[in-house]
């Protein structure tokens with residue numbers, strides 16, 4: 466433990482003049498508790514102020530941690546799942562946990578903790594604010610809720626004719642086929658799944674199929690969760706086969722984060738299986754360009770070479786991917802891997818996620834920056850899922866300045882004013898300056 470350092474550390478705790486760490490805890494008495502004061506006796510102290518002196522030791526520690534991590538890597542995805550890091554002890558072996566992370570881990574968060582050794586290996590920096598670390602390692606801010614947050618931010622329960630069956634849009638049916646994930650994302654919208662008590666019953670699947678057969682307007686079925694690729698191939702095959710047996714189901718869609726967090730799950734056998742049930746779209750969920758590793762690329766190649774069309778959804782996350790360069794690298798990288806960027810989501814109002822949310826304007830600005838700097842193929846649609854349901858609302862930068870007598874005054878991606886005249890416009894072009 467370092468000596469006496471007074472003042473505020475880089476994280477959310479403050480140090481007392483005696484060097485103890487004070488961390489504010491929601492619901493704790495004013496002033497919080499101190500590490501040495503009996504509140505959290507095993508809480509370690511942030512090393513930010515001692516960085517230069519400890520640099521050599523830290524690098525040595527990092528190498529040791531990496532060696533321990535390498536020992537748990539596996540190309541066998543089931544083994545990799547068994548070796549996931551879930552506890553303070555397991556995470557401490559590979560990361561120097563901050564007091565805020567320790568607090569969240571010790572108190573317990575609504576979203577479980579599990580990180581595959583593969584994904585942990587991508588956390589290359591020991592910095593607590595390294596984007597991939599923030600995406601998967603809990604932080605005590607998850608324990609705080611803000612007034613605008615709700616447990617079911619998409620209002621899915623209002624459109625659930627059966628448990629885990631969401632029928633928001635008449636022609637699409639969303640099935641939450643599992644509540645398990647390979648890695649649990651700290652910004653997860655469906656965190657309510659992880660705390661529910663009642664199982665959905667062994668007759669769930671026959672009831673889903675009966676509902677589907679009764680609703681001939683449904684032409685697309687989306688498998689989500691949790692992560693549907695957590696299911697074994699045999700279970701997945703049964704689900705897909707049953708869905709394909711319903712004549713009016715035209716398209717299947719499978720949403721997954723697994724290729725980004727457990728790429729060994731994507732085997733030629735899995736791709737063969739998916740190919741049997743075409744047309745089937747696979748939608749990746751990625752959040753940062755550092756997830757586009759050679760192993761992720763290999764997984765995409767297997768899928769694309771088997772003819773599986775792919776898209777991607779990304780949640781806009783503060784200090785993870787809200788910089789234009791980061792977003793461009795992610796979207797351009799996906800297109801190179803034959804994955805079409807599909808949606809960029811404004812972060813939903815799930816409890817304990819306010820530290821991940823950006824202003825809505827950030828997303829609009831990002832999209833404006835992307836047009837003109839990359840091809841439209843790489844630009845996703847920015848959407849908000851408003852609370853209470855009702856479906857996604859697309860948000861676009863506003864390029865229309867005004868319109869008059871068939872003349873449209875527009876700004877291009879550089880902000881330059883242009884005029885477009887519709888057919889049949891006989892009058893001469895108005896002065897663009899006059900249109901403002």
Ligand code: SF4
Pocket residue numbers: 645646647648649650652653654655690691692722
């Ligand atoms: S993989 Fe999806 S469902 Fe699972 S924790 Fe992450 S965001 Fe939530």
